[in-house]
Amino acid sequence: MKRHFNLLREFSVPLLSGVVAALIWVNLDAEGYHSFNHAPLFGPLSFHFITNELFMVLFFGMAAVEITQSCVPGGDLYPLRKAVNPLLATMGGVVGPVLVYLGLNAVIGSPALHGGWGIPTATDIALAWLAASLVFGKRHPAIAFLLLLAIADDAIGLAIIAVFYPDPLHPIAPQWLGLTLAGMGIAFLLRQRKAASYWPYLLIGGVLSWVGLFKAHVHPALALAFIVPFLPHPPREHKHLFEEDPRDLSPLASFEHEWKVVVDFGLFMFGLANAGVEFSGIGVATWLVFASLLIGKTGGIFSMGMLGKWLGYPLPSQVGKKELLLVGLIGGLGLTVALFVAGEAFTDLRIQGAAKMGALFSGGCGIIAFIVGRLMQVRRKP
Template identity: 30%
Template sequence: MSLLRSARFPAIMLLLAAIVGLALANSPWGEAALEVQHTYLGIPGVFELSVGHWIADGLLVLFFFVVAVELQFELTNGQLNSLRKAVQPAIAAAGGVIVPIAIFLAFSWGTESANGWPIPTATDIAFALGVLAVFGRGLPSGVRVFLLALAILDDIVGIIFIAVLFTDGVNLAMLVAAAVLVVIFGYLSRKLDTRAGTLIGIVLVLLGIATWVLVYLSGVHATIAGVALGLAMSQQPALHARHAMEPWVNGIVLPLFAMSSALVVIPAVSFGELSPAFWGILVALPVGKLIGISVFGWISQRVAHDPSVPRLPYADLLAAGALGGIGFTVSLLLSELAFAGDDLLTDEAVLGVLAGSLISVLLAAVVVSIRAAGYRRAADETGAEIVEDEHSGSETADLDDTPEYR
């Protein structure tokens, strides 16, 4: 289980799952795999979803619950618990949203692909931190903290996009009922340390399932149920739940979603015939994120610098920007939502996300490796110790005040 809680291994699993999905879709077994993905399961005539939707609308709720718990912690006790702490990564995150959108629209303005502008705005926290852990041995902890903060803010933006842009024909009665259950869920979670803790735990699970069903039936994307429950739950029980769920989310939920999303038949067309959606995402993820995060991050350190937090050198901001281009999980979900009903555009958008994220992985590996090597040399020269973080798996040296790296 500890392997699935590390930063490195889940990122490798995600990449392998996507490769397997893409290879399977384009193999002799591709048609059978797609048939399985579109097979409906559930109670006939009452509540049925295809296998693909059970994964994207059902299992992925667990991922969003875990993200929401981490967000709740960061907003109350972590790196975003004050405006002073949050403003720098917030400005960098804004750049990492605005610039990719501008690049995407430069390719797709005036075409049917333009609806996909939210797709390249996401950063995959698990994947980005995994790449950082693999190639960033020796980088100061400030880089990971900065990346984590802006990735969480990115997730907030993605959640807002999902809730606002991809909600159609809302059933207010269902939504209000779901909100009531969320309030009850939050209240009961504060009673888990009583004698009736086991019974309350069972009730919480049932309330969570009922909330998910109501949110799904309301017309709001079902993953929002996970966000609401994660934010509403009492913090200590929520952190315990996150710890228990993390290996299952990393080892089953995310790889299954990656493989299902990557079940895309590569279009038998030339590069010139690919849609603007593909090209917009392909360029916006690695280039837009790199420019947006690094430039806006540099600006934020000049206009909103917190004296208690060491400034990151521009080269470190470039490393964070390259890592931010790994869109993957949320970008794949946004691709399915933005082009729902248009299978060809969805497939090309998914291919754009996979290719753009892969380019970002390779770019980040190079930039982070070069930067980390410089910090390791400085550590050798100064005798600083490089320590591995037991939770993240990343190894850092305390060189924030080394002049040549400022």
């Protein structure tokens, strides 16, 4: 039973099931789907609000855990020289899609679509890992390189959401961000006093951070991204990304271990709440987002990774031009964060739906990478 349970998580079955359920529901009964999603469910709170404003706090909190662990001694982004090439590739994987999106929009789009440039900037970590495992085998060095890119561009994606996608109907009220700063201050004091549980950090620092962001009209799903880095953790990492260290009983590791299952299965809710797009809604925004993820991610990651190598910051062992090209293709899997940003980028539901369909189409990047990998005879590492 435990093995089957872990396989469901490993192959992102909850998220994909939520996406499929939403697509079927909205195309059979659009009115019923939207009523369920936006009508009050628990008191005044709708299913969409509970998912995007509350549950996604944990999702982005998990991303913050991986970023924090990667940046300490022994982590995959420490020291800086070790991180230069993946960080350069990350910048290519962010700037490339933005340039492709804005360039294509200038040719075939319209000013109304300009704000969607942030949608293709991030990579879906779970789906990227799954696709890379199928393309390279589970222990190939290219996977760790890809996951570093996904973690780093998700961090950039968090910043883009916070800075560039405030609620257009409610201007930013920066005075409320003092509560978020207060939450960070309390988390710092808890760390100084060596609080041995993550709960005070979440219940005091996290709640203050969420209320501050919510009142300031900055997306509150980012609340724990400001708190998690203060959770105590060992001074040195002994495992790579997504590997559990049974010796690590710190509050940071405990938070990840105890809530990772909730997040993995809770992504069914996210898929159900955000992937409800009618097939008739496919439009220009669909192709802008999909092309930006497919072409921009691939070209940006490949070109900047090769530039880093030329500058003297080598790629990992067994990662050459073919592997780097495949990493770029898999990086185009933007499903989760792309859906999230699409919901923030456009208030017009027709355009929003078309953009979300482009995010859903990005799942094809994994299929393309698998086919290209076989054609180029890239050897899998079992």
